[in-house]
Each structure stands twice: as C-alpha cells, then as structure tokens.
Amino acid sequence: MRLPTYVIGHMNPDLDSIASAIGYTWLLRERDGADVIAARSGVINKQTAWVLEFLGLEMPYLLSDASPRFEVVTHRLDTALPEQPLREAWAIASRTGGVAPIVNADGTPFGMVTGNSLFNLINQLAGPHPVKINTTINDILDLPCDQASDTTIERFNKTARIRDLVKKALREEDNEFWVVDDHGKYVGIVRQRDLLNPPRIKLILVDHNEAQQSISSLEEAELLEILDHHRLGNPPTNSPIRFMVEPVGSTSTLVTERTVEAGLALPPEIAGLLMAGIISDTLNLISPTTTKRDNEAIKKLARWAFVDNSRLKNEDLKSYAEKVLSAGTGLGSRPANEVVTGDIKIYKASDYEFSISQAEVTDLYELNEHLVKIEDALKQMRVGKGLDFAVLMVTDVVSGSSILLLDNPPLILEDLPYRRNSDGTLTAEGLVSRKKQLVPAILSLLEG
Ligand SMILES: [Mn+2]
Numbered sequence: 001m002r003l004p005t006y007v008i009g010h011m012n013p014d015l016d017s018i019a020s021a022i023g024y025t026w027l028l029r030e031r032d033g034a035d036v037i038a039a040r041s042g043v044i045n046k047q048t049a050w051v052l053e054f055l056g057l058e059m060p061y062l063l064s065d066a067s068p069r070f071e072v073v074t075h076r077l078d079t080a081l082p083e084q085p086l087r088e089a090w091a092i093a094s095r096t097g098g099v100a101p102i103v104n105a106d107g108t109p110f111g112m113v114t115g116n117s118l119f120n121l122i123n124q125l126a127g128p129h130p131v132k133i134n135t136t137i138n139d140i141l142d143l144p145c146d147q148a149s150d151t152t153i154e155r156f157n158k159t160a161r162i163r164d165l166v167k168k169a170l171r172e173e174d175n176e177f178w179v180v181d182d183h184g185k186y187v188g189i190v191r192q193r194d195l196l197n198p199p200r201i202k203l204i205l206v207d208h209n210e211a212q213q214s215i216s217s218l219e220e221a222e223l224l225e226i227l228d229h230h231r232l233g234n235p236p237t238n239s240p241i242r243f244m245v246e247p248v249g250s251t252s253t254l255v256t257e258r259t260v261e262a263g264l265a266l267p268p269e270i271a272g273l274l275m276a277g278i279i280s281d282t283l284n285l286i287s288p289t290t291t292k293r294d295n296e297a298i299k300k301l302a303r304w305a306f307v308d309n310s311r312l313k314n315e316d317l318k319s320y321a322e323k324v325l326s327a328g329t330g331l332g333s334r335p336a337n338e339v340v341t342g343d344i345k346i347y348k349a350s351d352y353e354f355s356i357s358q359a360e361v362t363d364l365y366e367l368n369e370h371l372v373k374i375e376d377a378l379k380q381m382r383v384g385k386g387l388d389f390a391v392l393m394v395t396d397v398v399s400g401s402s403i404l405l406l407d408n409p410p411l412i413l414e415d416l417p418y419r420r421n422s423d424g425t426l427t428a429e430g431l432v433s434r435k436k437q438l439v440p441a442i443l444s445l446l447e448g
Pocket of ligand 1: 017207249250
C-alpha cells in the first residue's frame with residue numbers, strides 16, 4: 001500500500017519547525033517529485049499563527065502519533081445494498097478474493113457476504129442432505145444479499161491504532177473486519193493478515209533529532225532523513241538514513257541552502273515563511289547562534305519574498321522582522337500556563353529530568369506584573385509532568401537579555417553565572433539562546 005512521507009518538526013512546534021517543514025516539503029516535491037506532506041506534532045504558537053495568516057499559508061497537517069492506524073491498511077472494496085440480488089455480491093466477491101461488503105443506503109455496514117456466509121445460507125436451504133435440494137444456483141443468486149450476509153463482524157474506527165486492537169482482531173474468527181469513520185459509516189474492510197505487519201509511517205524530521213522531542217511512537221515509524229541544527233541525541237535507526245545536522249541559526253537556513261543548491265527559487269510566501277523562521281530562531285540575527293550562513297540565507301529569501309506580486313510587497317527586512325518578533329511576544333495577552341508550555345523542551349542529564357521553556361517579551365518590566373501567576377504555572381507544569389525542576393527563560397528580544405525563573409532547582413544550579421534578584425529570579429545579560437547558552441551552562445553544572 002502506498003503511503004505518503006511526512007515532513008515534521010518537534011513537539012510544541014515553534015516557527016522554525018513549522019517553516020522548515022513547509023519549506024522542505026515544497027523543495028522535495030519540486031526537486032524530486034516526492035510524495036510528501038508537511039506535518040506538525042502539536043498546536044502552533046501565536047507567532048506561527050500570525051505569520052501563516054499574514055502570508056496566506058495553510059497550517060501543516062496535524063500528526064500526533066506515528067503508530068499506524070487502521071486507515072493505512074484499509075481496502076476500499078466495492079459494495080452492494082442489502083436488498084440487491086446476491087449475484088451483485090457474487091460479482092464483487094469474485095473480484096475481491098471472496099468478500100463482498102453489504103452496506104445500507106445510509107452508508108452504515110449491514111453485513112458481509114463471504115465463503116462462510118454463503119455456506120451457511122446453502123446449509124439452511126439444503127439441510128444436511130444436499131440430495132434433497134431443489135434450488136438451482138440461479139435461484140440462490142436471485143435471493144437478496146441480506147439473506148447471505150454475516151452481520152456479526154467487528155468494526156474498527158479508521159483512526160484507531162492497530163497496535164491497540166491487533167490482539168482483539170486476531171482472537172476473532174473472521175478474516176475480514178469493517179473499517180468505519182467517526183460517524184460509523186463504511187470506509188472499507190481490513191484483512192486479519194494486514195494487521196500483523198502494517199506499513200510504517202515514513203518520517204523526515206526537521207528542526208530536531210532527539211526522540212524525546214519528537215512525535216510519540218517514533219519507534220514505530222520509518223525514519224528517512226533528519227535535517228536539523230541542534231545538539232545530537234538521535235535515536236538509532238535500522239538502515240542508513242540521510243542525516244544533516246549543522247550548527248547554524250535555524251533549520252530554515254538549511255532548507256534555503258538546499259533550495260539554492262537545487263537551482264530553484266521559492267515562491268514568495270514560502271520564502272517569507274522561512275525568513276520568519278530564521279528571524280524567530282535568531283531573534284533577527286542577534287542571537288549568538290547566528291552564523292554568516294543565516295545572514296546569506298536571509299538575503300536570498302528577501303530577494304524571493306519582497307516582490308511585487310506577493311503579500312510581502314510593502315515590507316522590507318526591518319519592517320517584516322519587527323512584525324514577526326512582536327507577534328511572538330507578550331506575557332499578558334495569554335494565559336500563564338501557555339507562557340510556560342508554549343515553547344518548552346524537556347531534557348535528561350545525570351539523574352535529572354527537567355524542562356526549559358522560553359517566552360519572549362519586548363520589555364522585561366512586563367514580567368513584574370505577571371511574575372506570581374507565571375511562577376505558579378511553572379510549578380504546576382513541573383509537578384504535572386513529574387519533572388525534577390523547571391526553568392523559564394523570559395527573553396527581551398529588543399535588549400537581548402533574559403530573566404530566569406527556576407522552580408525546584410537543585411543546589412548545584414546556584415553556581416549559574418547570573419545575577420540574583422530579590423524576587424528569586426536571575427538576570428542574565430546577553431542570554432538569548434536556550435540551545436547555545438543556557439542548556440550548556442546547566443548541563444555543565446549537572447554533569448559536573
Ligand atoms: Mn530551530
């Protein structure tokens with residue numbers, strides 16, 4: 001069975017994850033004619049929503065779990081109505097390998113005509129002594145389908161995970177089962193043997209390589225490729241894959257470079273999206289993660305994006321970057337739990353499991369007003385997720401500094417090289433990058 005490949009970023013997707021998934025999908029289709037779909041593993045954040053809306057682009061497909069579903073092994077077989085003569089079902093069964101789904105006019109399953117159900121019908125007509133039968137085959141084929149249908153067959157929802165139900169299906173005596181949609185309407189049938197070894201969902205991961213940050217049931221998927229710019233922590237694979245992790249400011253930069261290498265030009269809106277991905281990840285090229293390559297990429301994207309027939313025709317890099325950055329900021333405009341979970345990453349080091357979240361503001365004074373609420377939300381989140389400690393990094397995208405909130409930090413983190421404030425927070429001048437500055441500082445203390 002033919003399955004598409006999904007290009008997908010990390011959980012709690014940020015703008016770079018969404019932008020690089022959409023951008024790389026475009027490139028793989030355009031350059032290779034690949035059957036790929038841009039996907040996301042979670043709710044998009046406020047900044048991403050604003051950029052997609054501004055550019056008139058669609059949200060990627062929500063893929064929340066990589067475990068194969070019934071729909072991937074469903075056979076969409078032709079059907080007959082219960083009142084139609086059995087010869088209709090016979091014609092279908094002769095083409096499908098011995099099964100004809102009988103479906104009501106409203107689309108709900110009625111029963112299946114199978115070898116077994118036909119045997120039962122003839123058995124009823126002839127009894128145990130076939131010598132006495134007066135009926136011809138033609139007479140039988142004139143009977144309505146409902147008389148020859150097995151109506152006791154199990155139904156499975158097309159979005160149910162095969163893994164969860166395969167044992168139940170194997171205990172049944174039937175070889176075929178119904179696959180129905182959320183309204184209980186016929187989608188197709190699935191055969192027992194299809195469930196034993198379902199095809200794996202194919203994935204290309206962008207903007208992450210750690211299983212912990214990836215879609216759930218990643219181990220059940222077939223990993224084809226990784227395109228990323230984070231520290232390594234990738235799961236082992238069964239066969240060799242394309243793997244590219246480079247220390248640049250954003251995955252959107254890598255997608256841009258691939259497009260240039262292919263001799264292609266991105267459509268203005270997708271170029272604008274990748275530009276926003278770079279702006280967001282590098283805080284418009286001021287973060288220490290920024291490289292020369294990010295600068296080059298943004299120049300190239302600007303040439304593709306700021307053209308007459310695009311939604312960006314009235315923008316330049318400065319005006320667009322201001323809009324993108326301010327769309328992602330603000331503490332007051334969203335609930336405190338969203339501030340601490342909107343951009344969260346979970347890490348494991350030594351014996352600790354902890355989270356580092358990041359929220360962006362245009363003025364750090366904004367934090368004072370919401371501090372208590374946000375501290376509560378941080379604690380609740382930590383307890384809810386069963387973490388040892390939690391860190392929130394509130395970053396001023398204008399001045400390029402952060403304030404850190406720590407919930408239940410281990411003693412060793414008192415050695416973090418930042419200024420302690422009277423309210424218990426830490427002020428970290430020049431700290432804007434979780435990945436390049438804060439994560440290494442915390443890991444080096446924990447791992448001593
Ligand atoms: Mn990124």
